[in-house]
Amino acid sequence: MTAGPDLDAPILVIYTGGTLGMVQGPQGLTPGHDIEARLHRALATLPPARQASLPAFEVLETERPIDSSSATPRDWQALAALVARHYRRHAGIVILHGTDTLAWTASSLAFQLQGIDRPVILTGAMRPLEAEGSDATANVADALRFAMTPRLKEVALCFAGQLLRGCRTRKWQTQDAAAFESPNLAPLGERVDDEVVLYPGRGLADHQRGAPRFELPDYAPLAAGGVVRLALWPGIEAWQVEAWLGDERVRGAVLEVWGGGNLPDDPALIGALARASGEGKLLAALSQCPRGAVAFGDYAAGQGLSDAGVLSAEDMTPEATFAKLVHLLAQPLEEHERRGRFLTPLVGER
Numbered sequence: 586m587t588a589g590p591d592l593d594a595p596i597l598v599i600y601t602g603g604t605l606g607m608v609q610g611p612q613g614l615t616p617g618h619d620i621e622a623r624l625h626r627a628l629a630t631l632p633p634a635r636q637a638s639l640p641a642f643e644v645l646e647t648e649r650p651i652d653s654s655s656a657t658p659r660d661w662q663a664l665a666a667l668v669a670r671h672y673r674r675h676a677g678i679v680i681l682h683g684t685d686t687l688a689w690t691a692s693s694l695a696f697q698l699q700g701i702d703r704p705v706i707l708t709g710a711m712r713p714l715e716a717e718g719s720d721a722t723a724n725v726a727d728a729l730r731f732a733m734t735p736r737l738k739e740v741a742l743c744f745a746g747q748l749l750r751g752c753r754t755r756k757w758q759t760q761d762a763a764a765f766e767s768p769n770l771a772p773l774g775e776r777v778d779d780e781v782v783l784y785p786g787r788g789l790a791d792h793q794r795g796a797p798r799f800e801l802p803d804y805a806p807l808a809a810g811g812v813v814r815l816a817l818w819p820g821i822e823a824w825q826v827e828a829w830l831g832d833e834r835v836r837g838a839v840l841e842v843w844g845g846g847n848l849p850d851d852p853a854l855i856g857a858l859a860r861a862s863g864e865g866k867l868l869a870a871l872s873q874c875p876r877g878a879v880a881f882g883d884y885a886a887g888q889g890l891s892d893a894g895v896l897s898a899e900d901m902t903p904e905a906t907f908a909k910l911v912h913l914l915a916q917p918l919e920e921h922e923r924r925g926r927f928l929t930p931l932v933g934e935r
């Protein structure tokens with residue numbers, strides 16, 4: 586048994602880059618530094634009552650803050666390792682991250698930090714901290730408050746007043762401040778006026794939380810193109826699927842199929858998928874529809890997927906499916922264990 590969090594310990598804020606901390610450079614916005622002083626200046630502009638509701642925090646800046654559009658699974662691994670190294674001394678963690686690949690990082694952290702016993706809250710902003718009308722200060726303030734909520738024991742994303750399960754999120758808007766959705770799961774919490782509220786009964790199941798059993802495998806081999814994402818289009822040919830999946834460096838694939846789980850009635854295409862799964866590649870299918878789940882076999886057109894050994898990702902997001910494939914393929918598991926774990930909800934991702 587590990588001791589639970591010391592509720593008086595400061596929150597740890599980890600700054601990884603993203604628009605929130607960006608400043609104008611000669612070629613446009615780039616990640617800025619000195620985030621601690623900048624955060625304090627921004628939070629000091631909040632009404633006194635909101636300032637008083639914020640916890641004490643310490644700030645850690647990653648070595649090289651980035652635009653998250655350059656993030657790779659190696660960055661996910663480094664970030665999880667950083668949290669694992671520091672979390673014990675903090676009541677909760679807030680991660681400041683770019684919005685473009687925030688949902689991917691959030692999904693990956695959920696798999697790496699399984700069983701976490703305190704809040705890990707990711708946030709970012711659509712406009713930099715110092716920009717007029719920026720959403721950054723409010724997002725950081727909300728994230729800090731959710732990070733001091735001991736009942737929350739999971740990786741979550743706080744954005745525009747909503748708290749969403751990290752591995753259920755998707756970036757949904759390019760400009761709007763309410764940029765994230767959790768298409769297949771209701772929010773875990775929300776800011777209501779000046780209070781942050783957690784909805785009872787929406788947290789992880791008891792066996793999925795509160796007892797850290799982190800899995801921190803080396804993602805480097807997989808980060809070299811080991812998992813691909815392939816969305817079908819009308820007229821897709823078997824040779825095109827072969828071109829992706831036939832390469833021996835590819836060990837897994839996210840397949841985005843039609844509607845409730847259908848693909849073209851093309852034996853050559855199904856053959857290409859069957860060949861790849863026969864070689865031990867982990868293939869998982871989800872729907873191109875943003876809401877709802879796939880269920881193979883409702884239509885004859887979907888039967889080919891299960892015959893080809895493709896796993897159902899049910900209602901998982903593409904981001905969570907990809908991150909889970911990377912996570913499972915990075916571990917020394919037997920193929921049947923990998924397939925079994927893929928189909929098991931590990932952190933409320935399905």
Ligand code: ASP
Pocket residue numbers: 602603604605651652653654682683684685686709710711
């Ligand atoms: N390109 C930025 C990033 O993802 C966008 C943002 O943070 O909103 O780092």
